Amino acid sequence: MTDQIPAEYALVLAAILFALGLAGVxxxxxxxxxxxxxxxxxxxxxxxxxxxxxxxxEPDGQxxxxxxxxxxxxxxxxxxxLVLQLYKQFRTLDIDAxxxxxx
Amino acid sequence: xLDTLWIxxxxxxxxFVFLALAGGRIPRTVIAFIATxxxxxSALLAIAIGVxxxxxxxxxxxxxxxxxxxVSVAGFEPAIGFHLDALSLVMMFVVTFVAFWIHLYSTEFxxxxxxxxxxxxxxxxxxxxxxxxxxxxxxxLLYLGWEGVGACSYLLIGFWYHDSANGxxxxxxxxxxxxxxxAMAIALFLLFVNFGTLDIQAILQQASESIQSGSLIAVAxxxxxxxxxxxxxxxxxxxxxxxxxxxxxxxVSALIHAATMVTAGVYLIARTHTLxxxxxxxxxxVAGVGALTLFIAGTAALVQRDxxxxxxxxxxxxxxxxxxxxxxxxxxxxxxxxxxxxxxKALLFLAAGAVIxxxxxxxxxxxxxxxxxxxxxxxxxxxxxxxxxxGFPLVTAGFYSKDLILWxxxxxxxxxxxxxxxxxxxxxxxAIYIFRVVFIVFFGKERTHVEKLPRRPMTVPLVVLAFFxxxxxxxxxxxxxxxxxxxxxxMSSALPSAAVEESHTTELIFSLIASLLALxxxxxxxxxxxxxxxxxxxxxxxxxTRFLFGGWGFDWLYDRIFVRPFVWIARVNRNDYIDSIYxxxxxxxxxxxxxxxxTETGRVRLYAAGIAxxxxxxxxxxxxx
Numbered sequence: 001m002t003d004q005i006p007a008e009y010a011l012v013l014a015a016i017l018f019a020l021g022l023a024g025v026x027x028x029x030x031x032x033x034x035x036x037x038x039x040x041x042x043x044x045x046x047x048x049x050x051x052x053x054x055x056x057x058e059p060d061g062q063x064x065x066x067x068x069x070x071x072x073x074x075x076x077x078x079x080x081x082l083v084l085q086l087y088k089q090f091r092t093l094d095i096d097a098x099x100x101x102x103x
Numbered sequence: 104x105l106d107t108l109w110i111x112x113x114x115x116x117x118x119f120v121f122l123a124l125a126g127g128r129i130p131r132t133v134i135a136f137i138a139t140x141x142x143x144x145s146a147l148l149a150i151a152i153g154v155x156x157x158x159x160x161x162x163x164x165x166x167x168x169x170x171x172x173x174v175s176v177a178g179f180e181p182a183i184g185f186h187l188d189a190l191s192l193v194m195m196f197v198v199t200f201v202a203f204w205i206h207l208y209s210t211e212f213x214x215x216x217x218x219x220x221x222x223x224x225x226x227x228x229x230x231x232x233x234x235x236x237x238x239x240x241x242x243x244l245l246y247l248g249w250e251g252v253g254a255c256s257y258l259l260i261g262f263w264y265h266d267s268a269n270g271x272x273x274x275x276x277x278x279x280x281x282x283x284x285x286a287m288a289i290a291l292f293l294l295f296v297n298f299g300t301l302d303i304q305a306i307l308q309q310a311s312e313s314i315q316s317g318s319l320i321a322v323a324x325x326x327x328x329x330x331x332x333x334x335x336x337x338x339x340x341x342x343x344x345x346x347x348x349x350x351x352x353x354x355v356s357a358l359i360h361a362a363t364m365v366t367a368g369v370y371l372i373a374r375t376h377t378l379x380x381x382x383x384x385x386x387x388x389v390a391g392v393g394a395l396t397l398f399i400a401g402t403a404a405l406v407q408r409d410x411x412x413x414x415x416x417x418x419x420x421x422x423x424x425x426x427x428x429x430x431x432x433x434x435x436x437x438x439x440x441x442x443x444x445x446x447x448k449a450l451l452f453l454a455a456g457a458v459i460x461x462x463x464x465x466x467x468x469x470x471x472x473x474x475x476x477x478x479x480x481x482x483x484x485x486x487x488x489x490x491x492x493x494g495f496p497l498v499t500a501g502f503y504s505k506d507l508i509l510w511x512x513x514x515x516x517x518x519x520x521x522x523x524x525x526x527x528x529x530x531x532x533x534a535i536y537i538f539r540v541v542f543i544v545f546f547g548k549e550r551t552h553v554e555k556l557p558r559r560p561m562t563v564p565l566v567v568l569a570f571f572x573x574x575x576x577x578x579x580x581x582x583x584x585x586x587x588x589x590x591x592x593x594m595s596s597a598l599p600s601a602a603v604e605e606s607h608t609t610e611l612i613f614s615l616i617a618s619l620l621a622l623x624x625x626x627x628x629x630x631x632x633x634x635x636x637x638x639x640x641x642x643x644x645x646x647x648t649r650f651l652f653g654g655w656g657f658d659w660l661y662d663r664i665f666v667r668p669f670v671w672i673a674r675v676n677r678n679d680y681i682d683s684i685y686x687x688x689x690x691x692x693x694x695x696x697x698x699x700x701x702t703e704t705g706r707v708r709l710y711a712a713g714i715a716x717x718x719x720x721x722x723x724x725x726x727x728x
Contacts, residue, residue: 034708095706
């Protein structure tokens, strides 16, 4: 197992993916793209978990990633339901339109 | 008979409670009947009790009735109890008797006032408070009456509260007397600390046994009590409230000045005379205060234009005579003058009220004139009252009582020549200033048309009080003029009589001097204010006139010393600097609220950015530390 990809590479990739996802969340106004960006962030975290698990030769990382996947599934179902409601209310997918709860 | 004593103060109190609750809903005749009847029955009871009490003398010099325990805390056990002796009997009689006639007079005088029930409720409470004051057997109950009288005077002086000047006069009376009341409260604390009780007789008993003459405690307590008495009785330096108290209805002035309130100070000193005998310095101060006050008020009365203000200054002056008598140890003489003064001063006020009422509420004596022909009865009764006040020799009560005071101011142990000289000089002034009013108001040509003639409820009290203004003097006649000592022998059962050197010729000469001065004063008044009336009006441009008109500038002085600095401090501290600490805390949290609530934009992406920044900062901190 000496020709393994070094763990650092995987972690850097994960960090880049996470940053891309975060940038997407902050920059995009379309709520669908925000959800997609959130998925990217989740997967970035998952990648980091798996890379760490492989580095130490432990199964914990993969188990954690299974949990993350389940959570992501639940999150997406709730998220899409909210998107539908939002669209019904505001006739748009622009997240900034739903800012009525400002202080 | 004596056990009905409690009913005397209870009846006016019941009248007050009833009128306060139902006064607005019952017809005026019923209000008048209840108010007058309660005081009237009290007066009858007081007379009956007095007769019974006289029958018991000299075996029993005092009677005590304890109704119930008021408080009981750690040995402090004041009772609701009444003490009757010669002193409180005279006070009780005069208060109820004079108050009854004033009530009767008011039923007519106030008939057009919309707040008829309120007026009589206050009046009844006033009488009840004064009766509690004079009958109380302990100082706490006395203080209750004392404050009750003060509160009622506030309510009645400001009775016509729609005019804010009346409200200010009421506040002035209340605040100025409050200064004295504070001194008196401290005196009560001192007495309780030293004697462990507030029971008057017990204190006097213990004091005469255990306190050295001139010791610190005696001086402190009597000086503080004098402070209270000076405030209530409108003596120097707290006399300024009384002329302004004329803002109230005229019957109120009569009640405050004749029977109640202002004599409370005289009563307090007479009641605690044992303590004062132990503090000769304070006795001298009492006499000095009296002498100065009577002179200052007497001169101020000379130039007043308002008929009621003349009478107000005359009251201050006459109470000054009583203080002078108290100060030289002539306790009986002070009470004698209190009694005669109550009759003739009530008479003068009521007669003045009748004139004022007849002339559309005109107070300025220089707009009156010639009233004699239209109101003959008022004229004659006012003349009798004035003669009594001026000390017209032999036939008036005021002559006998003032003469007794002047004689004892000279001859008693503490008496001094200058006290007598001031007293006699002011007696001369008294004759001038009161007959000035008589000649200007009742003689000369008519200036204001007489509108209303007083009816029977107003004239009967005048006649009765005029009768007593003459007759009440005959109970005490100096030995040089026949000698009769009904009053002083009666008083001696409660108050020690002054040690007087017996010299009938000297006394006769002194009486003669006083009489001649009184007659000379009347003649001078006639000369200046009847025959040369056109020059009689005081010239407001003259400095001396202005000085006297303002009551020797005490109001001016107090305005500079107390009122203005206080107002200035209040204005400077308008924003209340202490309070700004708490205001600052509130403003700070309100500001933070504004800052933080501006971050609540409702935009999810901003929140996400915030979370991201926060996480980065936390991680950075964790890495760096």
